[in-house]
Amino acid sequence: MADIKPRIKVPKTAKKGEVVEIKTLVSHVMESGQRKDAEGKTIPRKIINRFTCEFNGKPVCEMTLHPAISANPFISFFAKVEESGTFTFTWYDDDGSVYKAESKIDVTA
Amino acid sequence: MTVETVHKGMALSGVAAAITVAASVAVGLGTAAGPAEAATAAPLALEGSAAPSPWKRYKDWNQADWSKFNDLAHPDRAPAPPKPGELRQVADPGKGDPAKGKQLAFSRARGGGCLSCHIMGPETLEMPGNSGPDLSEIGTWGRSDLELFNRVWDARVFNAETTMPPWGAHGYYTEQEVRDIVAFLQTLKTPATFANPLDDPAKRPLPVEDRDWTDPFVNPSAELIDTGRVFFEKPGPSGQSCASCHTDPETAFKGWAARMPYYEPRLDKVVGVAEFVARHAKATTGAEWLMQSPENTALHVYLTNLSAGTKVKLDVSSPGAQDALKRGEALTRLKIGQQHMACVDCHEKIGETWLRGQFLGKLPGQVAHFPLWRTSRQETWDIRKRFQWCGVQIRANDLPPDAKEYGDLEIYLTHISEGWPIEAPNIRH
Known part of the structure; x- marks a missing residue:
């Protein structure tokens, strides 16, 4: 968990109108802010609080995440694709960091 | 697919310093029976424990104390057994509810x-x-x-x-x-x-682990391959990182973990990947990567994975390794814990039968898929943590992960697994 590395799984190709499964996984501690360290001090909250997926600039999925989500959030969802293009995935961290990943898909008639 | 990451450094939890450096370079040892091909022995911090010291059992494990009974380091504690044939005489032995x-x-x-x-x-x-x-x-x-x-x-x-x-x-x-x-x-x-x-153990199908352990979407431990690589390049207090000396780890370490553990004459004990990483990092980069710390586990997974596919083969030619093998073999037969069981009881004598819903494997081959993701515990475990867990399950006190007895057991179990390909980090229940 030293490095925050997003991973995504999207089919490379699909038929027009096909529903494809999209899987995302990001390595992240998701520190809830509820835990205490050995000295009894609260460990500050550090979670990914928002996730978005866009396709060719149009929103596909957006979610807010809360402290109960466990480490390394695995988010999976389905999308219907009508045209070739690029999925863009963005994870927003409490500390202001933004992690991005994208994947192209070729859609045939 | 392109992946772009923007991140800020994450603070790592500090681990207590237990190792002090005694010698940064060992001299006069000639060709050590070590894992490295180099003619000189790899620098190791030789003093202190490679694990947090004093060792405390993991806090979400059974905390009971079984020091009245044997453990792997104390073979003489168990109460004396009954004399053969001298039955315990009790009044009305069947008069119960x-x-x-x-x-x-x-x-x-x-x-x-x-x-x-x-x-x-x-x-x-x-x-x-x-x-x-x-x-x-x-x-x-x-x-x-x-x-x-x-x-x-x-x-x-x-x-x-x-x-x-x-x-x-x-x-x-x-x-x-x-x-x-x-x-x-x-x-x-x-x-x-x-x-x-499925309730009939005679007809229950044998468990088959066929998930794709190399896929981080399936196996959280596979995530640690990349994490370990990051630590490999992270400079320690000395300003050096592993990568400062080991410039091509993917080539240099291919097959290395398949030759581990080894007998280390400077410590007079068997050293596995995790202990080697802890002591070698301390002596070179200055990093405190104690055994069972997140950093050590990630490195352990990364370095073992570089040998994936390589068949296990140890060099046990040195007298020290031969003695360790004999001790390790004896330890598999030592009865320990309140349940008074030995490794061989479950894994040889009654091996390949069911213990409730879990199938007991025989001893050879078990080490080749460690470290692994334990689905039942949701953690990455190396073989030493598995040894500790086996003990606690039969109500025997665990030893520190760098205990000499675990080293003896590991070298014996690895030696009898010769020829099994490294498939780590794998997945097991």
């Missing part, structure tokens, strides 16, 4: 759980084991109450090498509780029937 006896036999809460190993008639709960005899009709066998009492209390009176734990002699059950169990056993007169075919 069969309903209470049944509750004890079927209960996991008391740590007994006869069903782990025995089928016990038509009322047997789901998924009984078959590593002990089927007791469904024991009430028709004509066994006296006193005999059954002694078989539960301490079966060593009949067979010194039995795998049956001494439930009474080691304090699991009181005399009256054993009477209750005897009364229950005498009621068992009907063969077991199974509503669900």
Whole structure:
């Protein structure tokens, strides 16, 4: 968990109108802010609080995440694709960091 | 697919310093029987423990103390066994409450759980084991109450090498509780029937692990391959990182983990990947990567994975390694814990049978898929943590992960796994 590395799984190709499964996984501690360290001090909250997926600039999925989500959030969802293009995935961290990943898909008639 | 990451450094939890550097470069040792091809021995921090010290058991594990009984480092603590044939004489050994006896036999809460190993008639709960005899009709066998009492209390009176734990002699059950169990056993007169075919251990299909362990979406431990690579390049307090010297780890370390552990003459003990990483990093980069720390585990996974596909083959030619192998082999036969069991009891004598819903594998090959993702614990474990867990499960105190006894056990188990390909980090229950 030293490095925050997003991973995504999207089919490379699909038929027009096909529903494809999209899987995302990001390595992240998701520190809830509820835990205490050995000295009894609260460990500050550090979670990914928002996730978005866009396709060719149009929103596909957006979610807010809360402290109960466990480490390394695995988010999976389905999308219907009508045209070739690029999925863009963005994870927003409490500390202001933004992690991005994208994947192209070729859609045939 | 392109992946772009923008991140800020994450603070790592500090780990207590336990190792102090005694020698940064070892001299005068000639060719060490070490893992490196280099003619000079790799620098190791030789003082102190490679694990947090003093060692404290993991906090979400059973915290009971079993120092009245043997552990791998203390083979002489167990109470003396009964003399062969000298049965414990008790009044009315069968005068108990069969309903209470049944509750004890079927209960996991008391740590007994006869069903782990025995089928016990038509009322047997789901998924009984078959590593002990089927007791469904024991009430028709004509066994006296006193005999059954002694078989539960301490079966060593009949067979010194039995795998049956001494439930009474080691304090699991009181005399009256054993009477209750005897009364229950005498009621068992009907063969077991199974509503669900999976409940019959004789017909239960063997577990097959065929998930793609290389895929981080399937196996969280596979995530640590990349994490370990990041630590490999992260400078320690000396300003150096692993990568400062090891410029091409993917080539240089291919096959290295398949030759681990090794006998280290400077420490007079067997050292595995995790301990080597802890002591070598301390001596070179200055990093405090104690065994079982997140950094050490990630490095362990990364470095072991670089040998994926390579067949296990140890160089055990040195006298030190030969002695360690002998000690390790003996440790697999040492009875430990309140349950008074040895490695070979579960993994050789009754191996390849069911312990409740879990299939007991034999000893060879077990090490080749470690470190691994334990689905039941949701953690990445190396073989040393597995040794600790085995002990605690049979109610024996765990040792520190860098204990010499674990090293002896690891080198023996790895040696008998020669030829098995490294498939790590794998997935197991």
